[in-house]
Amino acid sequence: MMSAAQQQAHGQQNSQYVGQMDGQNSMTLDEPVWQTVKRDLTQVGSKLQVVLLPRENQGRGPEEAERLYVQEGEGGSGREEGRAREAVGREEDGGRGNHAREEMMTGEEDMVFRCRPSAPPLMHHTHILPAPPLRPCLRPCLRPCLPGDLWGPLLVCLTLSILLSITAPEEQGALVFAAVFFVVWFGAAVVTMNAQLLGGTMCVLEGGREGGSVEGLVMSVLACSQARVAPASVVFIGQVIAPERKVLALFPVFFFYTFLAWLVLIQ
């Protein structure tokens, strides 16, 4: 995959967005459609897996969790976002030889790293800063960090809206569809903005996470069983928010899920 890294560098100069899998943007025009679709579906599936089976440091050791905090403390002032993202993608893997590991990167940390104005990787791990001066993204992060990662949430959102509007009372079907769709997207945006305002560092890509978590609700709708609130968001938010504000950032998430669960249960 050496050419992919070179293509990535080339592609990064041309566009602000860095594909998640090395130079994807410049390659998708050349490859068969089914391959692109298959890759996107695989990514959606792997993120879903991460979200439905979350662990604190899934796929990584505890030092990675430290790195999330300490890197934040180093700050990312004045770095161009795209270059920083690419730097994270390459440097943290120790060069080009580790793309297999990048493929194994879980959805959570992957998104966190991409969204974060990063520092160069640390040569040694010291200690977790007690109250890291978390910075918001350098630019207003109301645009997604990575294109293509929103297919999953879109599918989930549409599924949920359609399911709920089908089972809604006659004259309110359209209203329910619109409201659920709006609530899911707007809710994800609000949760993200809330976390940013409280000093966290995540981008709208959080919507991808929420979308995946909502998938848990959708599956329970299909199975007509008790709705399950995915704890993935708890893990994720715990990593980007200062500990004394964690509950404040988590309350909207909990609220959002409760609302959706209520909509599901009320059928």
Added chain:
Amino acid sequence: MASTNSGEGDFMAPSYTESASAALLRDAETGGGQMRSDATGAGEDVPAGGLCSCLSIRYYQPYFDVDTQHVVDRIKYALFPFKKESTFIQLLGPNPDAYGPFWVATSLIFVIAVVSNVSSYFQFVGTEGSAWTYDFAAVVTCATTIYGFAAIIPLLIWAALRYMQLPLPLIQTVAIYGYSLVAFVPCTLLNFIPAPAFPWLSEIAAAAASVVFLLKALGPVVMEKAPQHAMPFLASIGAVQLALALTIKLVFFKN
């Protein structure tokens, strides 16, 4: 009392013997809600929106500069405003927040929507061929109403205070009014009890509690600085809260 619940190191807690209005104005000056973004945002990152800095997250960050404990303390104060030695404005200190008002209002909307559907379910008298259906339009109406109250009333309070020459920052009135809505949440939660008089009682109780809180927060200042306007002002605040309670009862808990 020297210490406040917020526990912030840089907050100078005035002694309570100081006149309320002087304390209020000094609190306002120490940055309770002044636009800090003009200090932080000017030389830094120009948002993609360009000229209008109010489109950036950074502009609003000072209004969310609270920890969990601060919010908990403020909510506790709003629910039990009796026998407290400090005023709510002193508790807010140098950082009144918009987090509390927004999420209290949102929670209230959710509680009203859920409980009104639940109570209509309990009171549904089934006839042949009909089943209970939930009313989703109520959620939309509820959101409009509550957010409208939470946004417009602080504006009116702020305008009235300016008229009385009490320049309280807008964020402080937003915070005060937002936290006064906390009393409605637990009271509305009890409304699913299917006794016909119960919603009346609970909403009136909620209105009473929130009026007590508002009077305690705003009353001393207004009485001291502009006593001729105090009575109409405080009476209209009471009327507004009562109107909110009646609206909730009559629109969402019709049975």
